[in-house]
Amino acid sequence: MFPTTIAGSLPKPEWLAETGKLWPQWCAEGAELAQRKLDATLLWIKLQEDAGLSIVGDGEQSRQHFVHGFLERVEGIDFEHKVKMGIRDNRYDAMVPQVVAPLRLAGRVHAEEARWCRAHTTRRLKFTLPGPMTIVDTVADRHYGDRATLAMAFADLLNQEALALQADGVDVIQFDEPAFNVYMQDAVDWGVAALERAARGLACTTAVHICYGYGIKANLDWKRSLGAQWRQYEQVFPALAKSSIKQVSLECIHSQVPPELMALLDGKDVMVGVIDVASDAVESAEEVADTIGRALQFVHRERLLPCTNCGMAPMARGVAEAKLRALAQGAALARERYA
Ligand code: ZN
Secondary structure (H helix, E strand, O other), rough: OOOOOOOOOOOOOOOOOOOOOOOOOOOOOHHHHHHHHHHHHHHHHHHHHHOOOOOOOOOOOOOOOOHHHHHOEEEEEEEEEEEEEOOOOOOOOEEEEEEEEEEEOOOOOHHHHHHHHHHHOEEEEEEEEEEEEHHHHOOOOOOOOOOOHHHHHHHHHHHHHHHHHHOOOOEEEEEEEEHHHHHHHHHHHHHOOOHHHHHOOOOOOEEEEEOOOOOOHHHHHHHHHOOOOOOOHHHHHHHHHHHOOEEEEEEOOOOOOOOOHHHOOOOOOEEEEEOOOOOOOOHHHHHHHHHHHHHHHHHHHHHHHEEEEOOOOOOHHHHHHHHHHHHHHHHHHHHHHOO
């Protein structure tokens, strides 16, 4: 009961990349950088295991950013001439690469770190990929001319990598779709279909993470503008409940998401956010168990996975480590309470 997992990213050590940033610069290059990425991955696998998490991941130590880490292996994208673009419905500006030709994968994207993780842990292993709609919202399209068409093209490439990750021994493949909370009607019209296309043929566990973003100022300001109840999930969850995706991750603790919206995910495993990534205050085990208790009103206990609200990339490392422990300890307390 209550297997624990994290949304995906973890802070990079200062010997790997700039700390406290969402788009950090690497601290080394070439073979030295490649070695440091694997060393940092191993470090976080060990720390997740020691914290007591049930399902571990690579902490996205090998990617500069959760979207662009994938795009770097895609042909048809011009990284030399990035352009400034408002993303997530103009919530913030980012320097994004341009799609200039038909898309094609140049080869494997995450083979090295996936095999590395598999070789170093016997726990269940989760790997994250950006979702098609979120990728579309993080590039400038100069070729396809239509967001849905572009999403389907990316979905095919994601599917290719996802099937290969499964063959590498990955147990859970999660697509990150924060854009679902921004373009709710598009998500229903074509976003979920693109997601299913990215996951087609997978026999391993499939998951989608939908959130209100990292704890950075632009996101905190946005959340303040959303009113007393955040009902974005209400539009997308019914479509996801009908989909083939097995697990859905959502924000819960310290959010304004009405918990009853979780009931819309009947039949799915629900990764409930019980750790706040927008605050450095470390949750107590009691607080985590209380949040699990509230979610149990709407989610069957066999289907509840305590999780973080979102990734922890921009956090201080010590805070992230303490929050991993709080997650595992809170889930253990909940097992005693709600068994
Ligand atoms: Zn997130």
